[in-house]
Amino acid sequence: MGVLLSIALRNLMQSPRRTLLLGLAIGLVTTFLVLLLSLSRGINENLVTSATTMSAGHVNVAGFWKPTTGTAFPIVTGVAKVREVVEKSTPGLDYVVERHRGWGKVVSETGSVQSGLTGLVAAEESRFFDRLILAEEKEYKDGGSEQVLGDPRRLSEDDTIVLFAGQAKKLGVGVGDVVTIKTETMSGASNTADATVVAVARDLGLLSSFSVFVPKSLVLNLYQLNDDTTGALWVYLKDIEKSEETSVIVRGALIDAGFLLRDHESNPFFFKFEAVQGEDWTGQKLDVTWWQDEVSFLTWVLTAFDTVTWSLTLILVVIIAVGIMNAMWNAVRERTREIGTMRAIGMTQTRVLVLFLLEALFLGLGATTAGATLGAAIALGVDAARIPVPSDAVRTILLSNELNLSVQLNSLLTAVVFLTAFTGLSALWPAIRASRLQPVKALTHTE
Amino acid sequence: MSTASPGIVRLTDVVKDYPLGKVTVHALQRVNLTIEKGEFTVIAGPSGSGKTTLLNLIGCIDVATAGEVTVDGKSTGKLTDKQLTALRLNSIGFIFQSFNLINVLDIKQNVEFPLLLQGGMTKAQRAARVDDVVDKVGLRQFASQRPNELSGGQRQRVAIARALVTRPAIVLADEPTANLDSVTGTQIIDLMRDINHADKTTFIFSTHDDKVMKRADRIVRILDGMLEAAGLSEARASGVIENGGGVHA
């Protein structure tokens, strides 16, 4: 009823100090929640970006090859046939790339780092080069320039390598320098190759400390593998949201085509290694996953972050609820005679309840909308400022070297709806008490 | 007792006790009273005699300890809170001693409020009705002011307009002049009486002021929770004292 809305609004304006104070508290909690939610979405974006650049396609067809029951290699043999089936059976396919996997030591004159080797075919890649953000020279070289040097597309040349800034810094190398890669072959012999640094990429958090990019040929040479093998086929889709369902379709298609497949297990390939080594079979088995499987060991970060966000919010909200309740008790006390009057005139209990709830909901809606707007503005500002994250540990958690906040309408609505509902809920008890006041007692109430 | 006329208000053996610590206050003791449609009745008695208690029972904002209260044909004892609320909304208008207007609403909105609670009227119908009663109480030029911008007498006129706007069967006013100076108080009572004469609206009001009670058609005297006499002022003047059975000439 319109008149209730109008009375509720005017009552709020009638005590501006109380309204402003409460509104400020509710608004600030909303701002806080929006900032944390935006940070959480930012981390999620970092996760998706780094995962689908560094660790996985949207859908992955990897495999294990066991020459004997006691050994296992993360290799897919007979790639051409597998690839044909995948390309034919994947709905919404964008493109497929091959990634060879290896593990080795990258050595320079002044240092060394352990890292996974990712061998790729530069001509096949598109997204990879778009996503990879190159570092400015000063990010990995003391006294370096602000220039971005090198070109990752030179991975099309033999014996080249792309490092991440953190690795380049540890190794003391820059674009144009030569590093040595040392690996162990399947037969246990050690093998080395020299590679020229053609580009240095900006770090992508945890994942980037364990990855370097080299041409596919380099990995094949280091491991002495033939051309019809690969580490995994990374399948990119037009719509990343369809990754999981598509992985099921691809799995089915491969089984239909006569390939042996491992049961789906939501873990990155290196988690499965030990289990596969202990399994009692030989030959080739394929393993189909989607990108979240490959970074499932990282999703705890998001879960933990969201848990902390909501716990902190709940604590703040409970404190504020006490304030709201207190204010509503005051309002009910101050307006007891008015309640008695309205009840006498013929206002029902329900409408008295609605009147007080409306008052709280108005306050909540106004304050949360303002707070969410402020939060969104701050989040956008911080995101645009590209503030560097100072600590390694925090970088690991954020999966990024810069504070990345992603403001989403969904987060804003969540904060506004949740906190408005909570404001209403806090006012519920006083409002119920107000509605249950006996008209006579309310009318004779004296302050 | 006459059964021919049921009365717009009828109290039969009504008792109201208030528990007060360990003692019980007998606010009303076996009260019998019938008020006919269109009467202009005053409940007269000193402070603490039970006037407010009596009006509260008639106004359905309180319930009797014993006995039966019938208002506008409905026995109130068995009604739920919802039904009592509806009865108050549709059959009763209230005028309070301290005006009790809603401060955040302007005069027109205060008067319109009961119509909004009732629902069922168009905006134009409501506006016409509000204008009509606001005119009747002589407040046309104050219609868009807030209550706290008006004098006591003007506020009580607003309250009268609010009480009349739903065209209730009964208008109750508990000491409507107690917070007003005697000239203004008299004007308020005269306004109520004029409306009573013009529209035949039933008015029941209370007072402890002799000057005020003389302006009523019928005086019901109350003392210590018992009705002393009820009758026309002429009857009182001629020394005839009836018991509170509501039978009058």
Ligand SMILES: Nc1ncnc2c1ncn2[C@@H]1O[C@H](COP(=O)(O)OP(=O)(O)O)[C@@H](O)[C@H]1O
């Ligand atoms: N809520 C209550 N609790 C206890 N006693 C009450 C209450 N209301 C009224 N009384 C008592 O009942 C008697 C009648 O009161 P009331 O109806 O208010 O008288 P009046 O309106 O004529 O001044 C008085 O003795 C008063 O003290």
Ligand SMILES: [Mg+2]
């Ligand atoms: Mg009284």
